[in-house]
Amino acid sequence: MQHLSLDIAQVLAGGLVLVSFMLLYQDRLSGLINTFALHAVVLTLSVAWQAYVQNAPHLYLTAAIALIFKAAIIPFSLHAIVKRLRIHRTVEVVGGIGLTMFVGMFLMGLSLVVMLPATAAADPLAREDLAFALAIVLLGLLMMVTRRNAVSQIIGFMSLENGLILAAAGANGMPLVVEISVALSVLVAFIVIGIFLFRIRERFDTVDLFELDRVRGERQ
Amino acid sequence: MTFLFDLFAQGAQMALVLALSPLLIGFTRKVKARLLRRRGPPLLQPWYDLLRLLKKEVVLAEDASWLYRAAPYVIFATTWVAAALVPTFATGLMFSWTADLIALAALLGAGRFFLALAGMDVGTSFGGIGSSRETMFGSLAEPATIMIAFIVSLIAGSTQLSEVAAYMASDFELRVSVLFALIGLIIVAIAENGRIPVDNPATHLELTMVHEAMILEYSGRHLAVIELAAAMKLLLYVSLIACVFFPFGLARHDASLEAMGYGVVFYVVKLFVAGFLLALFETSTAKMRVFRVPDFLGAALMLGLLGTLLVFVTRSL
Numbered sequence: 056m057q058h059l060s061l062d063i064a065q066v067l068a069g070g071l072v073l074v075s076f077m078l079l080y081q082d083r084l085s086g087l088i089n090t091f092a093l094h095a096v097v098l099t100l101s102v103a104w105q106a107y108v109q110n111a112p113h114l115y116l117t118a119a120i121a122l123i124f125k126a127a128i129i130p131f132s133l134h135a136i137v138k139r140l141r142i143h144r145t146v147e148v149v150g151g152i153g154l155t156m157f158v159g160m161f162l163m164g165l166s167l168v169v170m171l172p173a174t175a176a177a178d179p180l181a182r183e184d185l186a187f188a189l190a191i192v193l194l195g196l197l198m199m200v201t202r203r204n205a206v207s208q209i210i211g212f213m214s215l216e217n218g219l220i221l222a223a224a225g226a227n228g229m230p231l232v233v234e235i236s237v238a239l240s241v242l243v244a245f246i247v248i249g250i251f252l253f254r255i256r257e258r259f260d261t262v263d264l265f266e267l268d269r270v271r272g273e274r275q
Numbered sequence: 276m277t278f279l280f281d282l283f284a285q286g287a288q289m290a291l292v293l294a295l296s297p298l299l300i301g302f303t304r305k306v307k308a309r310l311l312r313r314r315g316p317p318l319l320q321p322w323y324d325l326l327r328l329l330k331k332e333v334v335l336a337e338d339a340s341w342l343y344r345a346a347p348y349v350i351f352a353t354t355w356v357a358a359a360l361v362p363t364f365a366t367g368l369m370f371s372w373t374a375d376l377i378a379l380a381a382l383l384g385a386g387r388f389f390l391a392l393a394g395m396d397v398g399t400s401f402g403g404i405g406s407s408r409e410t411m412f413g414s415l416a417e418p419a420t421i422m423i424a425f426i427v428s429l430i431a432g433s434t435q436l437s438e439v440a441a442y443m444a445s446d447f448e449l450r451v452s453v454l455f456a457l458i459g460l461i462i463v464a465i466a467e468n469g470r471i472p473v474d475n476p477a478t479h480l481e482l483t484m485v486h487e488a489m490i491l492e493y494s495g496r497h498l499a500v501i502e503l504a505a506a507m508k509l510l511l512y513v514s515l516i517a518c519v520f521f522p523f524g525l526a527r528h529d530a531s532l533e534a535m536g537y538g539v540v541f542y543v544v545k546l547f548v549a550g551f552l553l554a555l556f557e558t559s560t561a562k563m564r565v566f567r568v569p570d571f572l573g574a575a576l577m578l579g580l581l582g583t584l585l586v587f588v589t590r591s592l
Contacts, residue, residue, distance in 0.1 A: 062449035069451030069585065073458070073578075080574055152570045156577050163581060167588050186588075 060108050061183075064225075067101035068187040071221060072163065075194040078214055079155050084206055088133045091210045095125035098217045102224045105184075114224055121220065125213065129243075137206060155201050159194050166190040184225030191218030213243055277529075284535065285369040289359040291539070292514070296358070296506035297321035299513065299550050304477075306554035321506065325499045333495035336397040346393035347497040347504075353386040354504040358511040362440050362518045364538030365526040371437040376424035379436075379515075380417060383467075386504070387413050394489030405488025408565060412466055412473070412485065415572035419463050422579025426456040427519055429586045436518060444522040450589065455582035457520050462575035464512035466568065468505070471557040473568050513549040514542070521545065 074094045081087040099122040106114030170186035195215025199208050301321045308315025317323075335344070360374035391409050394402035428434040430453065431442040466473045469486040479487050490501050518525065524541025526534040563571065 059449070065451050065589070066449045066454055069454060072581075073455065076574070076577065080570065153573050156570075156573060160577055160580060164584055167584065171588065183589075 060104075064101070064104055064108065065183050067097060067104055068184050068221060068225075071097045071101060071217070072187050072190050072194070075191050075214055075218075076156065076159060078210065079159050079194065079198055079201075080152060082152065084137055085134065087207055087210055088130050088137070091133075091214065092126050092130040094214055094217060095121055095130075098221060099126065101221060105224045117220065117224060121217070125217070129213070133206065133210075155197065159197055162193040162197060163190045166193055181225045185222055188218045188222035188225065191215070191221060194218075216243060281369040284365060285359075288363055288365070288368060289355070291363060291542075292358040292507060292510055293355065293503075295543070295546065296510040297325060297503065299510050299546055300506045302547065302550040303554045303557075306551050307558055310554060310558045321502075325503055328494075328499035328502070329496050331495045333497055336399075336492055339397055339492075342389075343393055343396040344497070346389045346396075347493065347500040349389045350386045350393075351500045351504045353382045353389075354507045354511070357382040357386075358507040358514070360436070361511055361514045362437055362525060363514050364524075364542045365530065365535055366437040366440050366518075366522075367527060367529075368437070372435065374436040376428060376434045376436065376439075377421070379511075380420050380424065383508070383511075384413070384417060386508075390489055390501075393493075397492045399492060401488045401491050405485055405491075408485045409489060412568055412572060415569055415576060416463050416466050419459055419572060419575040419579050422576060422583060423456045423459050423463070426452050426579065426582040426586055429583065436515075440518045440522040440525055443519060444525060450585075452582035452585040452589070453520070455578040455585070457516070459575040459578035459582070460512075460516055460519075462571065462578075464509075464516065465556075466572050466575075468509045468512060470553065472560050472563050472571065475562055510546070513546060517542070517545040517549070 071094065074090065074097055077090050078087065078094065081090050099118045102114055102118040102121060106112065106118060166189035167186050170189050171182060174182045174185055192215050195211045195213075195218060198211030198214065202208050202211060298318060298321070301316070301318045304320070305315045305318055357379050360370065360379065362368070362371065362374065387409065391406040394406035394409070396402070424434065427439055430450065431439040433439060433442070465471075469476055474485040474487075476486070478484065479491065486505065490498065493501055524538055526538035530538075
């Protein structure tokens with residue numbers, strides 16, 4: 056049983072890394088938002104499994120928050136905003152997807168190399184989770200660096216924060232996880248709405264479809 | 276007597292892959308048609324097509340060389356050998372010591388090589404386009420296949436498919452690297468068989484066609500043999516995924532006839548599930564641009580590399 060629980064935790068954390076790579080791979084906004092929702096669902100499963108293994112009820116709350124906020128509300132509102140603002144549908148990627156994936160792989164290897172020796176004393180469940188969590192954080196940072204579009208930068212930031220939650224859930228004895236994750240979620244929501252409206256207004260002025268109509272001379 | 280029985284089992288497996296592969300194609304088409312609210316052709320339609328093609332006259336281009344006439348048989352032979360070596364209903368059959376993951380990759384690579392040569396042989400522009408694209412995809416798909424083979428063989432301690440299947444069936448562990456290998460292999464299988472996100476198997480009219488472009492000039496029995504080889508390639512990948520990742524119901528080579536029969540039933544069920552999932556996936560995605568395919572296959576290669584890395588990491592824990 057001990058062995059199987061470790062296996063399941065590993066597969067869920069590894070799946071979260073996989074979904075991070077899927078986020079890097081996506082180049083359409085709607086697909087990106089859906090993949091982020093999947094990211095949140097996998098995070099929920101992972102945290103809930105940790106709660107079950109550690110007998111820590113407060114982690115269930117963290118999982119529920121992740122599910123409600125990040126897998127439902129935020130993707131839904133992002134879809135709505137993208138639709139309403141008529142943002143151009145494709146994401147510009149600096150350096151191409153192949154290169155980004157390659158750098159992502161390098162970061163994954165780096166986090167494994169750094170984390171495993173550093174946490175040699177901890178129990179295997181936490182070690183593996185911490186290495187994966189660091190990889191997710193780094194991949195989120197990479198996404199924020201390589202994307203020019205405000206929406207994908209925000210999604211990168213939120214996936215980074217998912218990695219932090221995974222790390223916190225994997226480490227034992229963190230009763231403050233719940234409060235911190237609530238605070239962070241609220242903060243993220245504010246950042247999302249704030250950055251969004253400002254950046255969108257200044258950047259996507261000219262991507263408006265009505266603008267195109269005007270240029271073609273169909274309307275004055 | 277046991278020798279005869281072993282020979283019979285191996286022969287049964289060879290006949291089975293030959294007989295079932297067009298049915299798998301037919302079933303996938305049927306499910307796709309049903310999902311699109313059409314009735315679809317009968318299940319045996321690929322077989323009818325093959326028999327019709329076999330009866331027809333071969334029309335050869337004027338400047339086709341001997342290679343052009345020989346290539347279909349080479350492709351068919353390599354694919355059939357590869358497909359018959361993968362354990363379908365039983366492990367450890369007579370020739371299973373040759374069923375090595377690296378050997379399978381080499382056999383398929385040889386088939387691909389001759390197909391690309393045949394596509395360029397007549398000198399039409401379509402064949403050249405198809406061949407160049409096929410080799411481009413192949414140069415990415417083969418390293419991914421090899422990486423996935425590394426993951427599986429590192430975990431199971433052998434590159435022989437029978438032993439891998441036996442190990443996976445006996446010692447069931449959830450591992451991140453196995454998950455990565457599975458997803459990578461599915462991506463490779465989709466790309467190698469020219470299914471929808473990469474290539475559309477149902478049309479000759481697309482600018483982005485790959486496999487169809489190479490065999491555009493073929494007719495009659497040559498075309499029948501190539502089509503059958505393509506069907507067997509799909510079956511090969513399905514049985515590869517089934518025997519490595521879902522080795523339920525595989526019989527032992529010294530099992531009774533009854534156990535072998537159960538193995539066949541299990542195998543057919545697995546094929547049905549795979550065909551249904553493939554049809555579902557194909558109807559729910561759009562075809563990607565040709566220049567996105569390297570990214571798609573690069574993802575498989577990346578999964579292979581990550582999985583190999585993780586195998587070593589989990590070892591050290």
